[in-house]
Amino acid sequence: MKTATNKKGTADYIDKYVGDRIKKLRLANDMSQEVLGELIGVTFQQVQKYEKGINRVSSSKLYSVTKIFKCRFEDLFPPQEGDTQYLSLDERTVTILKICKEIELEDCKKLKAAVKIIKG
Numbered sequence: 478m479k480t481a482t483n484k485k486g487t488a489d490y491i492d493k494y495v496g497d498r499i500k501k502l503r504l505a506n507d508m509s510q511e512v513l514g515e516l517i518g519v520t521f522q523q524v525q526k527y528e529k530g531i532n533r534v535s536s537s538k539l540y541s542v543t544k545i546f547k548c549r550f551e552d553l554f555p556p557q558e559g560d561t562q563y564l565s566l567d568e569r570t571v572t573i574l575k576i577c578k579e580i581e582l583e584d585c586k587k588l589k590a591a592v593k594i595i596k597g
Contacts, residue, residue, distance in 0.1 A: 491554065493530030495539075498553045500528040502546040505575060517541040 503513050503524075510521040510528070517524075517538050526532040534542070543550055580588065 489530075492533050494555050495534055495553050496528045496530040499524075499534070499542055502542070502548065503528075506546060507575065507578070513545070516545055 499513075503510070510524040514521045514524045518541075519527075519538070523532065527534050527538075539550065539553060542548075542553065
């Protein structure tokens, strides 16, 4: 596994990973960089830098991101060994999340139950 060490002032693997996760969550919620920036108190340019891993996201901004997207801190970082509650955000999952936003709450509950049955 890659480590989080880097040269001073440069982004490392973790910074890039966190930024990519924020981008995927933002896209899954059909949110622009501008809107996310307003919600967490930064410019859209800063959101771009976060998403590219150029700038590190402060803990207070990470906290805001978890509240906005209703996710856990752990969901923004690479999975640890044995992590069974990892939130996959591949392209297919992002598409499913977008579709689910259009589904009525009761239908969503039924869909969730069906997925649990399929997963076993």
